[in-house]
Amino acid sequence: MLQGKSFLKEIDFSQEELLHLIHSAEKFKQMKKGKVVHRYLEGLNIALIFEKASTRTRAAFTVAGQDLGMQVTYLGQGEIQLGKKESVEDTARVLGSMFDGIEYRGFKQEEVETLAEVSGVPVWNGLTDQWHPTQMLADFLTIKEHFGDLTNRTLTYIGDGRNNVANSLLVTGAILGVNVTIIAPKALQPEPEIVQLASQHNHGAIITITDDVAEIKGTDVIYTDVWLSMGETVDFKERIDQLMPYQVNDDLLALAANPNLIVLHCLPAFHDIKTEIGQELYDKYGYTELEITDSVFQKYAPLIFQEAENRMHTIKAVLYETLKNH
Ligand code: CP
Ligand code: NVA
Numbered sequence: 001m002l003q004g005k006s007f008l009k010e011i012d013f014s015q016e017e018l019l020h021l022i023h024s025a026e027k028f029k030q031m032k033k034g035k036v037v038h039r040y041l042e043g044l045n046i047a048l049i050f051e052k053a054s055t056r057t058r059a060a061f062t063v064a065g066q067d068l069g070m071q072v073t074y075l076g077q078g079e080i081q082l083g084k085k086e087s088v089e090d091t092a093r094v095l096g097s098m099f100d101g102i103e104y105r106g107f108k109q110e111e112v113e114t115l116a117e118v119s120g121v122p123v124w125n126g127l128t129d130q131w132h133p134t135q136m137l138a139d140f141l142t143i144k145e146h147f148g149d150l151t152n153r154t155l156t157y158i159g160d161g162r163n164n165v166a167n168s169l170l171v172t173g174a175i176l177g178v179n180v181t182i183i184a185p186k187a188l189q190p191e192p193e194i195v196q197l198a199s200q201h202n203h204g205a206i207i208t209i210t211d212d213v214a215e216i217k218g219t220d221v222i223y224t225d226v227w228l229s230m231g232e233t234v235d236f237k238e239r240i241d242q243l244m245p246y247q248v249n250d251d252l253l254a255l256a257a258n259p260n261l262i263v264l265h266c267l268p269a270f271h272d273i274k275t276e277i278g279q280e281l282y283d284k285y286g287y288t289e290l291e292i293t294d295s296v297f298q299k300y301a302p303l304i305f306q307e308a309e310n311r312m313h314t315i316k317a318v319l320y321e322t323l324k325n326h
Helices: 015-033 056-067 088-098 109-119 133-147 164-176 192-200 236-246 250-256 276-285 294-323
Strands: 045-050 071-076 101-105 123-125 154-158 179-183 207-210 221-224 262-265
Touching: 015 133, 015 164, 015 294, 045 056, 045 088, 056 071, 056 101, 056 133, 056 294, 088 101, 088 109, 101 109, 101 294, 109 123, 123 133, 123 294, 133 164, 133 262, 133 294, 154 164, 164 179, 164 192, 164 207, 192 207, 221 250, 236 276, 250 294, 262 294
Parallel strands: 045 071, 045 101, 101 123, 154 179, 154 221, 179 207, 221 262
Antiparallel strands: none
8 A cells, every 4th residue: 555655754644554564664573583584675776865964764774675685775965966966856867767766864855855756766754854754653663562552642742842853753643643742942842834734634632732841741751852953053052051941851750750651762862972062062061961861861771772773673664565566
C-alpha cells in the first residue's frame, strides 16, 4: 500500500500506514538482532542528499539501505551542483533517472516537495526546517516498546515548541491518537497552521498548547530538543534566557509526579560541555547544560539511545515498504 510513495511529512500517511511502518520496523529489528539476512532490495540504488549535518539520519539510511542489499550514495553539502549551479528541479530530473529513491535533508520544505514531484521516484524527508517525519517513527516505536502500546498515552514536548521536531510530534500524536502537550513560551509555540493540521488529522488525541510548566503533571513521556535548530540565526543567548525555565531537569521531573514516566530526546543534546559549542557557551555564559540536565540525560540514556538505534530499524521499514516490488 505504500509502494512508490514519498514520505515528505506525516500527513502523507494515514494512521494505518504509520502503524504498519512501526510494525514493519519491529519485524526488521527482530531480524537484525537474530542476524537473519534481509537483502530484499538487491540491485537498487538510493541517494542521500544532506544539505545540513547529520549523524543518526545519515547512519540510519546508510545501514538500512545496505542491510536491504542496496547501493547507497552519499551526496553531501557542497559536493554536488545543487543550489549553487543547478536548481532542485534539474537535480531531481538527473537523480530520478539514475536512482530508485532519494533521501533529502535540507532547509525549505518546498525543496523536498519539488524533488519528489520532479524526480518521479520515492523521496524521504530526512529533516527540513518544518518537519522531521522519519524521527517520528523511531520515537513512537520506542514509546510502544517501553509501554507495550500507545493507547491513552500522553507525550509532553517542552522547549522550542515551533521547531521541526515539535511540529512533527504534534501532528503524529494527533494521527496516532496519542495525547500531545506542547509547553513553550508564547513566542515559541506552534504556528496556527500546524495546530490546525493536527486537529484536521486528529484521531481522538487531546492536544494542549500552553506556556504553563505545571501542565507537565501526570505525563507519560517528556520530550525535548535543542533550543536552536540548524539554520537558525537568532541570538543564542536570548533564546537560552527565553527557554531556561523550560529545561528538563530534576525539578520538572518532580513536578510531573509520574514514577513511570520516560524522557526522550531526538539528539544531539546539550547536556554537558564535551562539544565545541557546549564549551563555547560555558566559556561565554557559564552554562554546562541547556535543554536537558546531565543527570536527567544519564538517567534516561538507555531509552534515548534505544530511540536513536530505532532510527535505523524504522527507516529500513520506510525504504522497504516504499520500494518493494520495484
Ligand atoms: N535526530 C537526528 O535527526 O539526528 P541527526 O541530526 O544526527 O541525523
Ligand atoms: N530541531 C533540530 C533537530 C535535529 C535532529 C534541528 O533542526 O537542528
